[in-house]
Structure formats: structure tokens, C-alpha cells
Amino acid sequence: MDAVIENLPVFxxxxxxxxxxxxxxxxxxxxxxxxxxxxxxxPVASFRGFATVYTxxxxxxxxxxxxxxxxxxxxxxxxxxxxxxxxLIGLTVYTSxxxxxxxxxxxxxxxxxxxEAARSVGLTFGQSLxxxxxxxxxxxxxxxxxxxxxxLTKNTSVAGAFxxxxxxxxxxxxxNDRGDEVIAILLAxxxxxxxxxxxxxxxxxxVEKKVAVLR
Amino acid sequence: xxSVLYDAxxxxxxxxxxxxxxxxxxxxxxxxxxxxxxxxxxxPSANGAVQPGLWDxxxxxxxxxxxxxxxxxxxxxxxxxxxxxxxxxxxxxGVLFSFGRSAxxxxxxxxxxxxxxxxxxxxxxxxxxxxxxxxxxxxxxxxVAALAIYNGAIIGEALRAGIQSLPRGQREAGLAxxxxxxxxxxxxxxxxxxxxxxxxxxxxxxVLLKDTSLAFIVGYSELLRVGVKNLPDFFGNRYxxxxxxxxxxxxxxxxxxxxWFARFIARRSGPKSGKLVEPEPxxxxxxxxxxxxxxxxxxxxGGPGTF
Numbered sequence: 001m002d003a004v005i006e007n008l009p010v011f012x013x014x015x016x017x018x019x020x021x022x023x024x025x026x027x028x029x030x031x032x033x034x035x036x037x038x039x040x041x042x043p044v045a046s047f048r049g050f051a052t053v054y055t056x057x058x059x060x061x062x063x064x065x066x067x068x069x070x071x072x073x074x075x076x077x078x079x080x081x082x083x084x085x086x087x088l089i090g091l092t093v094y095t096s097x098x099x100x101x102x103x104x105x106x107x108x109x110x111x112x113x114x115x116e117a118a119r120s121v122g123l124t125f126g127q128s129l130x131x132x133x134x135x136x137x138x139x140x141x142x143x144x145x146x147x148x149x150x151x152l153t154k155n156t157s158v159a160g161a162f163x164x165x166x167x168x169x170x171x172x173x174x175x176n177d178r179g180d181e182v183i184a185i186l187l188a189x190x191x192x193x194x195x196x197x198x199x200x201x202x203x204x205x206x207v208e209k210k211v212a213v214l215r
Numbered sequence: 216x217x218s219v220l221y222d223a224x225x226x227x228x229x230x231x232x233x234x235x236x237x238x239x240x241x242x243x244x245x246x247x248x249x250x251x252x253x254x255x256x257x258x259p260s261a262n263g264a265v266q267p268g269l270w271d272x273x274x275x276x277x278x279x280x281x282x283x284x285x286x287x288x289x290x291x292x293x294x295x296x297x298x299x300x301x302x303x304x305x306x307x308x309g310v311l312f313s314f315g316r317s318a319x320x321x322x323x324x325x326x327x328x329x330x331x332x333x334x335x336x337x338x339x340x341x342x343x344x345x346x347x348x349x350x351x352x353x354x355x356x357x358x359v360a361a362l363a364i365y366n367g368a369i370i371g372e373a374l375r376a377g378i379q380s381l382p383r384g385q386r387e388a389g390l391a392x393x394x395x396x397x398x399x400x401x402x403x404x405x406x407x408x409x410x411x412x413x414x415x416x417x418x419x420x421x422v423l424l425k426d427t428s429l430a431f432i433v434g435y436s437e438l439l440r441v442g443v444k445n446l447p448d449f450f451g452n453r454y455x456x457x458x459x460x461x462x463x464x465x466x467x468x469x470x471x472x473x474x475w476f477a478r479f480i481a482r483r484s485g486p487k488s489g490k491l492v493e494p495e496p497x498x499x500x501x502x503x504x505x506x507x508x509x510x511x512x513x514x515x516x517g518g519p520g521t522f
Contacts, residue, residue: 043224044232046239060421060470062428065463068443073459076452150336157338161432168341175348182348190337190345197336 003181004188007174014160014170015192017084021091021156021166022196026149028092033099040104043125055097063158066090071162087159091152098148106141107133139211146204153196167192254456267453274457277450290441291465297358297437298424304363305370305423306416312371313408314400317378334368339426343433358430366423373415377408414481421473425466438462 004011039051058066070090071083080086110133118128160168171189175182224232255268267273277283315327334342342361346352352360381404389399409416431439442462447455 044235044239046236046243050239050243056471056474057467060425060467060474061463062425062439062466064428064431064439065443065459065466068439069459072443073456076455154336154338157340158429158432161340168338168344171341172344175344186341186345186348189341190333193338193341194333194336198332201332201336 001181001184003174003178004184007170007178007185010170010174011167011188011192014165014167014189017164017166018153018156018192019196020084021087021159021164022149022153025088025091025095025156026152028088029095029099029148029152032092032096033103036096036100037103037107040100041107051100055100058093058097059101061094063090063094063155064161066094067158067162083163087156087162087164091155091159094155095148095152098151099145102144102148103137103141105144106137109140110136143204143208143211146200146207150197150200150204153193153200157193269456274453277446277454277457278461283446283450286441286446287438287461287465290436290438291469293435293441294424294427294437294439295469297355297362297427297430297435298420301359301362301366301427302420302423304359305366305420308363308367309370309374309416310405312368313374313378316371316375317400319396331368331371334364335372337365339365340429340432343429347433354430354433354435357433358427358435362423362426366419366426369419370416373412373419374405374408377412378404380411381407414477417473417477417480421470421477424473425470428466438465 036051036054039047040055042048067087067090070086074080074086074089114132114136115128118132123131156166157168160166160170160172165173167189171186174185178185251270255270257268257271312327312331315323316331318324318327339361342365343357346360347354347357350357378400385403385407386399389403390396394402427437428439430437431444434440436445439462442458442465443455447458
């Protein structure tokens with residue numbers, strides 16, 4: 001147990017970086033994901049096709065491979081910001097199609113009758129999206145979106161293997177120093193992860209319940 | 216393209232949409248072409264030596280070597296064997312979890328729920344490291360065990376949701392004809408839940424296959440380690456990009472075919488299960504089971520009513 005207490009600053013440093021990865025790549029993925037989702041429902045066929053291909057390819061590529069590309073091959077192409085930024089790029093790209101899919105399924109979850117009603121009272125494409133469909137879709141999208149962010153929290157651990165010092169990296173370093181207390185150290189790391197994931201999960205559950213009442 | 220969101224396009228709108236479409240294609244093709252040319256351009260490296268472009272034959276000649284393909288093949292086999300063994304165990308663990316979570320006794324239900332929450336909230340990678348360091352199992356079994364437990368928890372939640380979504384009458388009918396509660400669960404509820412959740416389970420197995428690449432980090436020589444680490448280390452760094460592209464292609468081929476299979480199953484079993492059980496009125500996954508990496512891929516398994 002004292003290995004954990006001694007190294008508490010190390011863990012907190014890792015925790016801070018994990019949160020940083022989560023927040024920045026979460027925002028990035030949200031922006032990119034909204035863009036991809038917009039392309040996927042757009043009336044222009046080539047945009048739809050492009051977004052579909054992008055989604056399929058990125059979603060079926062292992063995250064480890066994406067981060068490997070960012071950490072090793074981007075510097076090789078003479079693009080070498082710090083590893084933290086490289087990991088952010090990788091996580092953003094990897095998470096964006098999942099965000100897009102969550103948004104799209106939320107939009108699809110709005111009953112067709114709502115769209116038909118909006119159209120039949122004469123609203124245009126933009127109006128029916130922004131006044132009728134989006135306000136409903138946003139509510140339905142929040143729980144799956146939080147689930148995407150829970151997955152992202154867990155995925156930040158992979159960045160720890162690519163030279164970013166976050167929780168997983170902190171755990172690895174401390175276990176190297178104190179091989180005698182591996183279990184306590186790893187449980188401490190697990191605790192920090194659970195602080196984020198369970199909190200987010202509770203929020204998702206609460207929102208879900210609220211939305212269910214509204215419908 | 217018919218959609219409720221916009222009018223059926225008239226001749227003018229159709230022409231405009233065609234123009235935008237063509238411009239869009241040109242834009243995408245232009246960016247791709249630029250990327251391909253940029254990667255193909257020879258470039259000087261730091262020490263002044265000029266490196267040939269990516270499409271130069273000298274960057275690809277290793278692939279005429281049979282040994283390279285044999286190593287890659289071994290990598291694929293290692294990946295598949297880890298995924299296969301982990302998938303079997305994940306299914307078994309999933310069934311156990313789903314029974315534990317829907318057990319009648321609190322003494323079983325509550326501990327199972329706590330374990331499930333714990334497992335689902337942790338990164339697979341951390342579990343792999345934990346098993347590797349604490350139980351000293353070696354990289355292969357650490358990977359298999361972590362993947363099996365994590366995905367088992369998610370499959371278990373999916374199965375539980377499936378059991379819960381069955382009409383109450385199913386269980387009551389089973390009990391009424393004299394089956395024990397356990398027999399009712401096994402012979403009446405479970406087969407229906409399993410069939411209904413099959414698309415989600417297969418989608419989760421795709422995730423499992425993808426996640427075998429995490430074993431790279433704990434030191435297992437699977438496709439990723441062989442392809443992007445061992446082989447470039449051996450043949451020289453100028454092949455790093457070529458190997459990366461080949462490994463990417465192999466992963467995409469494996470995962471896409473499994474994803475398509477999942478979607479095929481979803482389409483085939485969709486209407487059938489709809490007859491048995493009222494389908495959910497919305498297309499969003501209603502249950503907490505979506506707190507996984509994988510279950511998003513079921514978004515496509517949706518149904519009619521897409522805009």
C-alpha cells in the first residue's frame with residue numbers, strides 16, 4: 001500500500017494527462033464527428049459515399065494501429081509535435097466515426113412522423129432539422145454519446161504505450177520500480193479509471209431516465 | 216433518393232445536386248491524389264541522403280520475399296488464434312454473467328453486478344497488464360483472459376437485455392408447464408434472447424478481433440507486432456510505411472468481412488425476431504450495453520425509417 005501512497009503524485013500526474021487526453025480528443029472527435037454525420041445525411045451522394053467509406057475504414061482499424069501511425073510514422077514524415085499531440089490526433093480520428101454513428105442513430109431514432117409533420121406544415125430541410133428533429137435527436141443522442149466518451153476514456157490507456165505519460169503509463173512505471181506491490185498499484189490505477197468511467201456511466205443512466213420520461 | 220427531409224428534387228435541384236456531387240468527388244479525388252503524390256515524392260532525410268518516394272519499387276521489393284509473407288501469415292494466425300480462443304471463453308463468460316445478473320437471489324445478483332461494473336469500466340489493456348504481472352501467465356494467455364473477461368461482460372449485458380425484453384408470458388408459460396426456473400431460463404428464454412442479440416454479439420466479436428492488437432503492447436507477437444515492428448526492424452526502416460499499409464489492408468479485410476457477416480445476420484434475423492417480440496420503437500440502443508466500443512457498430516443494424 002505504501003508504494004501507492006509514495007507515488008501518489010505520479011498517479012495524479014497520469015490522471016491529469018488522462019483527463020487532458022479525454023477532454024481534448026473528446027472535443028476534437030465531437031467536432032469531426034458532427035461534420036462526418038452531416039456528410040452522411042446530406043443530399044449530395046458523393047459526400048454520403050465519402051463519409052460512409054471513412055466511417056467503415058476507421059471503425060475497422062485497430063486503435064493500436066492508428067496510434068502507431070501517429071507516434072512513429074507521422075514523425076517519420078517530418079511532422080513531429082510532442083507525443084501528447086500525436087496521441088490526441090490519433091484518438092480524435094479513431095473516435096470521430098463512433099460519434100458520427102451515435103449522432104446518426106439519434107437522428108434516425110426520431111419517429112418518421114415528426115419529420116413528415118414538419119415537412120407537411122411547410123418547413124424546409126434546414127428548418128425541420130433545426131426546429132423539430134435536432135431538439136429531439138440531441139436528447140436521444142446524449143446517452144450513446146456519453147458511452148462513446150466512456151470508451152474513449154478506456155482507449156486513452158493505449159496512448160500510454162506510445163510515449164504519453166498518462167494513467168496506464170504511470171502504472172507501468174511504478175510497477176517497474178516497485179515490483180513487490182504490483183496488485184496494489186494496478187488497483188490504484190483501476191480506481192482512477194473507474195472514477196471517470198463510473199461517473200460518466202451514472203450521468204448517462206440519469207439522462208437516459210429523464211429522456212425516457214419525456215418521450 | 217427519397218427522403219422525408221427534403222422534397223423530391225426537380226430538374227433544377229437535380230442538376231445542382233449533380234454539380235455539387237461532381238465537385239465533391241473532384242475535391243476528394245484531388246486531396247487523395249495530392250496525398251499519393253506527396254507520399255510518392257522523394258525527400259531528403261535529416262542526414263542529407265535522399266529517400267525514394269513511397270511508390271518507388273525499392274520501397275516495396277521486400278514483398279517478393281516469401282519469408283515476409285510467411286511471417287505475416289504467422290502473425291495473422293497468431294491474431295486469429297487469440298481472437299478465436301478469447302471469443303469462445305467470452306461467450307461462456309457472457310452466458311454466466313447474464314444468468315448471474317438476472318438471478319432471483321440477491322446474493323448472486325448483487326456481486327455479479329458489482330463485478331460487471333468493475334470490469335466494464337476498466338481498459339482492456341490494464342487488465343492485460345494486470346493478468347500478465349500478477350498471474351505471470353505469459354503474453355498470450357494474459358491477452359486471451361483479458362479479452363474474454365471484458366467482452367464476456369459486454370456479451371453478458373447484451374444477453375441480459377435480450378432476456379429482459381422478452382414478454383413476461385414466456386417465462387410464466389415455461390413455469391406453468393412445470394419446468395423448473397433454471398430449465399425455463401435455459402430452454403425458453405435463453406434461446407430467444409440469444410437469437411435476438413446475435414447481431415450485437417457478432418459486432419462485439421469484431422471488436423474483440425480488433426482488440427487483439429492490444430496484445431502488441433504486452434509483448435505478444437501477433438499481426439501488428441510482426442508487421443509493423445519485427446519486419447521493419449529486420450528489413451530496415453524505409454519499409455516501415457509499406458509494411459504499415461499492408462498490415463492495415465489485412466486488418467481491414469478481416470474486420471470488414473466479419474462486420475459484413477454481422478450485418479447479414481442482423482438483416483436475416485431482424486424481421487423474424489420482430490414477429491416473436493415487438494421491436495423497439497426507436498432505433499437507438501436502449502440499454503446500457505452500449506457502453507462498449509463495439510456496440511456502436513449495431514447502429515447500422517437499425518431498420519426502416521432512415522432519413
